[in-house]
Amino acid sequence: MEQINAKSIFSPATGFIQRGGFEWTCNPYLGCSFGCTYCYAMFLPQNRRPREDWGKWIQAKGNAVELARKQAPKVADQALYMSSVTDPYLPSERSLHLTRGILEVLIPHQPRLLIQTRGPLVVRDLDLLAQFKCVRVNMSIPTDSEDVRKVYEPKAPPLEKRWDAIAEVRTAGVPVGLCVTPMLPLCDPETFVNRIAAFRPDVLVTQDFHDADGGFGADTGEKARKLLAEGRWSNADYVRCVQGLRERMPVVYEAEAGFFPPGPLPEVGISSL
Numbered sequence: 001m002e003q004i005n006a007k008s009i010f011s012p013a014t015g016f017i018q019r020g021g022f023e024w025t026c027n028p029y030l031g032c033s034f035g036c037t038y039c040y041a042m043f044l045p046q047n048r049r050p051r052e053d054w055g056k057w058i059q060a061k062g063n064a065v066e067l068a069r070k071q072a073p074k075v076a077d078q079a080l081y082m083s084s085v086t087d088p089y090l091p092s093e094r095s096l097h098l099t100r101g102i103l104e105v106l107i108p109h110q111p112r113l114l115i116q117t118r119g120p121l122v123v124r125d126l127d128l129l130a131q132f133k134c135v136r137v138n139m140s141i142p143t144d145s146e147d148v149r150k151v152y153e154p155k156a157p158p159l160e161k162r163w164d165a166i167a168e169v170r171t172a173g174v175p176v177g178l179c180v181t182p183m184l185p186l187c188d189p190e191t192f193v194n195r196i197a198a199f200r201p202d203v204l205v206t207q208d209f210h211d212a213d214g215g216f217g218a219d220t221g222e223k224a225r226k227l228l229a230e231g232r233w234s235n236a237d238y239v240r241c242v243q244g245l246r247e248r249m250p251v252v253y254e255a256e257a258g259f260f261p262p263g264p265l266p267e268v269g270i271s272s273l
């Protein structure tokens with residue numbers, strides 16, 4: 001892992017994050033050692049390395065906390081998405097404390113903060129997260145199958161550890177979102193749907209496989225086509241799951257519509273199903 005000195009730690013939001021209502025993004029790291037095979041971040045211009053190297057490198061912004069201390073006033077009371085091109089709770093964060101340091105200096109400025117992660121390490125910072133008046137932790141849990149997880153997210157934390165972590169976040173009184181984005185093949189769709197409904201996240205967002213070329217969210221084009229060709233998962237399976245969720249949950253957001261800042265929930269448009 002390389003350490004770099006960044007010029008800025010808060011960047012103006014762009015793309016679907018900006019369209020969702022965020023003003024700023026914050027990435028303590030560049031690259032992502034979770035290395036999800038469908039990650040949209042590898043398609044973005046911020047990734048100057050070959051796509052096939054995605055997941056094999058990260059750069060830590062060694063001056064992230066110092067920059068945050070100087071720049072935090074500009075994000076005061078505004079909607080901040082953390083993180084858009086990395087995960088704020090990578091294994092390196094356990095010793096580097098960059099995300100934690102940024103949170104500490106943000107508290108007096110109270111941005112409307114969304115944490116987007118697959119990292120159970122987020123529970124370490126609950127003492128800080130609980131001090132934000134407007135905050136939500138989104139945990140990505142895209143399947144119920146560890147076998148599938150290992151194919152698509154081989155270096156990301158096991159699914160049960162994510163469920164445990166997001167439950168702990170909620171117990172601490174911090175609002176929670178569940179992101180089934182993209183919905184990967186499921187082993188037992190009915191049980192998965194029931195588990196989500198029983199958990200009752202404050203926000204639930206899901207998304208089918210699609211080939212966005214990095215335009216929005218997870219780009220699963222090649223993998224999705226392979227699975228579809230093998231007949232192991234189809235759009236009809238996804239649609240059935242979303243219908244099941246809609247029967248059990250008050251609101252199910254799909255794709256881009258589900259990525260909005262913490263605070264009042266936006267209305268959902270007419271169902272796409």
Ligand code: SF4
Pocket residue numbers: 032033034035036038039040041084085086087118156
């Ligand atoms: S955790 Fe997020 S940023 Fe990291 S590889 Fe997976 S989708 Fe990309």
